[in-house]
Amino acid sequence: MIDADLFRAVLGRFASGITVVTTTDANGTxxxxxxxxxxxxxxxxxxxxxxxxxxxxxxxxxxATESFVVNVLSATQEAVSRRFAGKVDDRFAGVGYHDGKLGDPVLEDVLASMQCRIVARHPAGDHVILVGEVVDAAAFEGKPLLYYRGGYAVLER
Structure with missing residues (x-):
């Protein structure tokens, strides 16, 4: 078994895009x-x-929900990523969005969005894997916001 620090260091070498997952609760919040x-x-x-x-x-x-949206962030949305990653009372304050076809928030100015119906949940270690069937989607032009070795990065090509 490898130790947690080595595992984090190895995984940090994989650049990944950043998304904000959104949904609404039973009260519509x-x-x-x-x-x-x-x-x-x-x-x-x-x-x-x-x-x-x-x-x-x-x-x-x-x-408790049956749907969610995956919002793929653009290079101009680092502040949005930080806002939704932080401990903020109202993460949506000052963030543009509209309700998608399933009633969940779709963020403005993203590179892409996928509105999903949850079709499976799988417990895995200290996480749960949510499988979503994409029922609506949109794609836009721009550069992605990336995460690499513990920090934000932008694709330079």
Missing amino acids: PHGMTVSAFSSLSLDPPLILVCVSNDATMAPVLA
Whole structure:
């Protein structure tokens, strides 16, 4: 078994895009959190997955909802990423969004968005893997916001 520091160092060498996962609770209140553990899963049907820590403040909300949105952040949205990663009372204050087809918040000025219906939940270590079937999506031009070795980066090409 390797130690946690080595595991973090190795995983930090993998540059990943940054997403904000959003949903609404039973009262219609929007919730969101920054997530880098996102991946495509299947083209047919169109499936994606996100991994959420069991300790995340949004974990109980995601456990009770049937849908979510993955918002892929652009290079200009580092402040949005930090806001949704931090301990802020109202993460949506000052952040533009509209309600998607399933009623969940879709952030403005993102590179892409995927509105998903939850089709499976899998416990895995200290996380839960949410599998979402993409029911609506949008893609826009721009550069992605990346996370690499513990910090933000921008694609330079």
